Amino acid sequence: MSLTLYNFPLSGHSHRARLFLSLIGADAEIVDVNLAQGEHKSPAFLAMNSLGQVPVLKDGATVIADSNAILVYLAKKAGRSDWLPEAPAEAARVQRWLSIAAGELAAGPASARLITLFGAKLDPEKTIAKAHAILKVMNDELTTSDYLAGPQPTIADVAAYSYVAHAPEGNVSLDDYGAVLAWIARIEALPGFTPMPSSPVGLRA
Template identity: 60%
Template sequence: MSLTAIHRPDAPIVLHGYKLSGHSHRAELLLALLGLPYEFREVDLAGGEQKTPAFLQKNSFGQIPVIEDGATVIADSNAILVYLAQRYAPGRWLPLDPVGQAKVQRWLTVAAGLVAFGPAAARLVTLFRASFDTQEVIARSHRLIAVMDLELGVQDWLAGTAPTLADVAVYTYVAHAPEGNVSLDDYPNVRAWLARVEALPGFVAMPVSHVGLRA
């Protein structure tokens, strides 16, 4: 089956996000891989736009990303991935069988937990001066990526033999881990997996920030 969408929206999907947010990029990446028309609307996080009454109507938690697909509004990056996959390419990016779904869900949980408090947090320290313990989040990142490297040594994709939402959800913050001073030099299987994701038709990259990178 093609990586692109089976169905098409009636109008471009609106993605409210921030270009340097890995959570926003998850949603944008799947939109691009599906070949869906979309409009990216940059949210002024520094100006607090995400906490305004208008935005809180879209997501009462005041967080990005949010998509608007006609009258349907979906918040949370992983929820957006599930919605897009099931709405526009059912069975392709999220398997229909219970075992396949469980394998993907495992990595969606990792994305919301170990990734968020590992490489994502390390990157927040350097780019946005977040108050995490730098050495702790870097060490946590390496533990996660070491496990990924082992698993990717026996299969090409995180949840099986084909790319799924698991790969989309985890990709961005691992690819940009060096921005948080988390080197990927010791993880050849992870680097090869990143290259496979980047070779998928329709792939779109998140901008690279060099703020905080060591010389």
């Protein structure tokens, strides 16, 4: 694969893609996009992703926008059915968590971090409550499974990891979620794991 990833280092969405590239040992040129200067809204970038969002993956003439779509593409391109199972029920379990990553996790831990790190105009109390609601669901399910979609890590775990692990930056404590903390440790122990930079905000200030 000849890959280029358009990235923003503090974006959990970007980190999903960087993390998975590292986990599967795929080389990619990383191009950081200067959001402060509006590079993501330039005509050249909008031609790759009309929503003006990072990350974007280029594989030759193929352009993939959306972090979860990038995970699916990379797993399929690399033939990694260990990360994206082919069996219907297993694939569905993975898809469920990709949807949660784009829904409840985006509205909860990710949005809470947007408030403290980027000054997003959201209601902190409601956002933190949403974060704790999905973290409780995760914790309950992880008491009976090492990973979100089964006994082995999949792209579901990659999609969920970044914003959950960095939830304290959005004033969302993980102290009450022992199974989630154990899951975070398992992800971070995987060969090829690469971290997202920590930010001294929220509970990590």
